[in-house]
Structures are given as structure tokens and as C-alpha cells.
Amino acid sequence: MSAASGLDIAGLSVGYGARRIIDKLDLDGISASSVTALVGPNAAGKTTLLRSLAGLIPARGSIRLDGRELSGLDPASYAREVSYMPQTLPPRVALSVFEATLSALQSSALTQDIDPKRESLDVLRRLGIADLAMRGLDELSGGQRQLAALAQCLVREPRVLLLDEPTSALDIRHQLTVMKLVGEVARERGIIVVVVLHDIALAARWCDRIIVLSQGHIIADGTPAQAITPAMLASVYGVEARVERCSHGFVQVMVDAVKGDPASAG
Ligand SMILES: Nc1ncnc2c1ncn2[C@@H]1O[C@H](COP(=O)(O)OP(=O)(O)OP(=O)(O)O)[C@@H](O)[C@H]1O
Ligand SMILES: [Mg+2]
Structure with a gap:
């Protein structure tokens, strides 16, 4: 792995109108093949940071992936590198879980050497929701919708996976399934994962690194034992x-x- 491998953020500033939420934030070496948790109080700026990393809101400063600046990429190329699961899921869509997963896979460019239908079913199986494949997204419970949204992110095999509170609607068994799977996928495919969590014990159990954000600033950054005091x-x-x-x-x-x-x- 080269020294430039991973995600590096330098001097990142993001806000809404005149209000700055993140001010000149530096964050080095978010590594591939590992899971980084972003925790912090309500309104700390976690979603704002994730959305800026996903290229969805304008930001000043530098976001480099494996040494390459991401900000110059066109939206389609950006979306192939970085997959983002929002905290609030989009309005209901008239597709089945399988169709939505397949369509997410087909919208990425990495489909030449794979069987898209088999890959889509495999992701649903690994998330424990293969039985929901033919159900409409608009017929699902809140937790089932969250799992279906995660399937759409995972199947695209991005280089960077940004998950905003992906377990907030899940029962304790599904929380464990999701965190375990996210770690496995990160390691299997060399993906960089940043996940926002409110559950600090869940973050400490399943994440390699914890970054604590408060009022747009990094307050702690390290292993769970270092960061959680x-x-x-x-x-x-x-x-x-x-x-x-x-x-x-x-x-x-x-x-x-x-x-x-x-x-x-x-
Ligand atoms: N679209 C928006 N327009 C204006 N202000 C916004 C917008 N979205 C968020 N904010 C403000 O930015 C600040 C950070 O919000 P953000 O959603 O990033 O927090 P968060 O850390 O994700 O919080 P939570 O844990 O509640 O999800 C808050 O003060 C919020 O009110
Ligand atoms: Mg948020």
C-alpha cells in the first residue's frame, strides 16, 4: 500500500449559506480495509461532513482518495468512487428490493465481469433479507427499508462507503449482522468505510478507529479505548x-x- 493510500481531508470547510458548520477540518489517513466510526452529539456536523465527503454539498479544501483530489470529478465518476447512505431515506420508490439492488449495481461501472442478478441476491442473502427480494420497497418496515438501502450501497462496490446511522432503525440482531458484514466487506474488498453511529458501544465493538466530532471540530481520534473516555x-x-x-x-x-x-x- 502506498503512503497516499486512504482518504485524506485537509482544510475542509462546509456550511449552509453564511453559517459555517465545519471549519478547516484536517483528517489524515482514513484507511482502507477498516471501519472508522464518526460519533458525536446531535447537530455536531456528522451528516454535514459525510455529505460533503460524498460530494453532495459544496465544500472548500481538499478531499484526496489514494492521493487523488476528488473535488474535480464529475458527479457520475464521484458516485462510482463514493457511495453514501443517508440518515433519512429517500421517499418511497415503486421498485422491489431486488430491482432496487440490481438497479444500484447496474448504475455503477463495475458490472462487466460479474453476474448482476447473482451479486444482487448475494448481498441480500448476506444481509439476511433474501426473503424480501420480491417485496416492494413501499411495503417494508422501517428497519427492512434501512437494510434494503444498505444493500443498494454495498452492491455497488464503491471504494469509499459512507453510512449515516445505518443501524438506527434495526433490532439488536440486525445491528450486529450489519456491523459484522460492513467490516467483512471492508476487509474483503479493501474499502474505506466511515459510519456515523450514536451507539458508542456498537462503535467501540465493531470499528477500528473512532473520531469524535463536536461543534464541527474533532475532539478525539483513535482506537475505541483511546477515544472513549x-x-x-x-x-x-x-x-x-x-x-x-x-x-x-x-x-x-x-x-x-x-x-x-x-x-x-x-
Ligand atoms: N440543510 C441545512 N440547512 C441549514 N442548516 C443545516 C442544514 N442541515 C443541517 N444544518 C445545521 O447544521 C448543523 C449540523 O447538522 P448535521 O445534520 O450535520 O448534524 P449531525 O451531527 O448529523 O446531527 P444528528 O446526530 O442529529 O444527525 C446543525 O446545527 C443543523 O441545524
Ligand atoms: Mg446526522
């Missing part, structure tokens, strides 16, 4: 919390009280 949780989220290890060695967070709130003190 009581001091970070107090300053970023305003909670009194303990960080412990479960019997399997994974980071667990126990929130005891809202800081300075006598009513919630344990």
Missing part, C-alpha cells in the same frame, strides 16, 4: 459516565447522570 463523554456529551470492559474485553459505556443535574445523579 469519561473525560471525553463529560466534555462532549455533558454526561457523567463510566467506561469499562465487558468479559470479552470490549468497551462499554454506562451513563450515570447528566452533568450538573442533581435529579439524575445516581
Whole structure:
């Protein structure tokens, strides 16, 4: 792997109108074959950052993929490199789960040497939703829709996968299925994955690196053990919390009280 491999962000500024949300953000070496979590409070700028990395909102500064500047790419080329799953899913579409997955695959340029139908079914199978293949997207539950949207992102085999709260509607079993699969896909295909999560224990269990964003700034960045500390949780989220290890060695967070709130003190 060359020194320039991965995703590098330098001096990135993004905002809405005159309001700047992300100001000159630097983020080096988001590696391929690994999963990076982006966590932080509501309104921290996580979605804004992800959408700017996906080329969906204008940004100043540099976003380099394997040393190549992404900002100059036309939208179609950009979308082939970077696949984005939004926090809020688009309005309902009159396609079956299988048709939507197949159509996502066919819209990417990487279909020459593969059987698109088999690939589409394989992704649905790995997500545990093969039984939904012929169901209409507009007949699905919230969690099923989220899984179908993830299938559409995964099947395109992008170089960069940006997932905005992909487990927010999922039960505990499907959360595990999705995080495990995302890690496997990252490693199998050398993909760069950045995933926004509110569940810090889920991020700590399944992600290699955790970046904590607050008010548009990076507050912590490292392994789960480095990034998730009581001091970070107090300053970023305003909670009194303990960080412990479960019997399997994974980071667990126990929130005891809202800081300075006598009513919630344990
Ligand atoms: N389209 C928009 N126009 C104007 N302001 C926006 C827009 N989208 C987001 N914002 C503002 O930008 C800030 C960051 O929002 P963003 O959606 O990036 O936060 P977030 O970290 O993803 O939060 P959450 O965890 O609630 O999803 C917020 O103050 C929000 O109100
Ligand atoms: Mg968001």
C-alpha cells in the first residue's frame, strides 16, 4: 500500500449559506480495509461532513482518495468512487428490493465481469433479507427499508462507503449482522468505510478507529479505548459516565447522570 493510500481531508470547510458548520477540518489517513466510526452529539456536523465527503454539498479544501483530489470529478465518476447512505431515506420508490439492488449495481461501472442478478441476491442473502427480494420497497418496515438501502450501497462496490446511522432503525440482531458484514466487506474488498453511529458501544465493538466530532471540530481520534473516555463523554456529551470492559474485553459505556443535574445523579 502506498503512503497516499486512504482518504485524506485537509482544510475542509462546509456550511449552509453564511453559517459555517465545519471549519478547516484536517483528517489524515482514513484507511482502507477498516471501519472508522464518526460519533458525536446531535447537530455536531456528522451528516454535514459525510455529505460533503460524498460530494453532495459544496465544500472548500481538499478531499484526496489514494492521493487523488476528488473535488474535480464529475458527479457520475464521484458516485462510482463514493457511495453514501443517508440518515433519512429517500421517499418511497415503486421498485422491489431486488430491482432496487440490481438497479444500484447496474448504475455503477463495475458490472462487466460479474453476474448482476447473482451479486444482487448475494448481498441480500448476506444481509439476511433474501426473503424480501420480491417485496416492494413501499411495503417494508422501517428497519427492512434501512437494510434494503444498505444493500443498494454495498452492491455497488464503491471504494469509499459512507453510512449515516445505518443501524438506527434495526433490532439488536440486525445491528450486529450489519456491523459484522460492513467490516467483512471492508476487509474483503479493501474499502474505506466511515459510519456515523450514536451507539458508542456498537462503535467501540465493531470499528477500528473512532473520531469524535463536536461543534464541527474533532475532539478525539483513535482506537475505541483511546477515544472513549469519561473525560471525553463529560466534555462532549455533558454526561457523567463510566467506561469499562465487558468479559470479552470490549468497551462499554454506562451513563450515570447528566452533568450538573442533581435529579439524575445516581
Ligand atoms: N440543510 C441545512 N440547512 C441549514 N442548516 C443545516 C442544514 N442541515 C443541517 N444544518 C445545521 O447544521 C448543523 C449540523 O447538522 P448535521 O445534520 O450535520 O448534524 P449531525 O451531527 O448529523 O446531527 P444528528 O446526530 O442529529 O444527525 C446543525 O446545527 C443543523 O441545524
Ligand atoms: Mg446526522
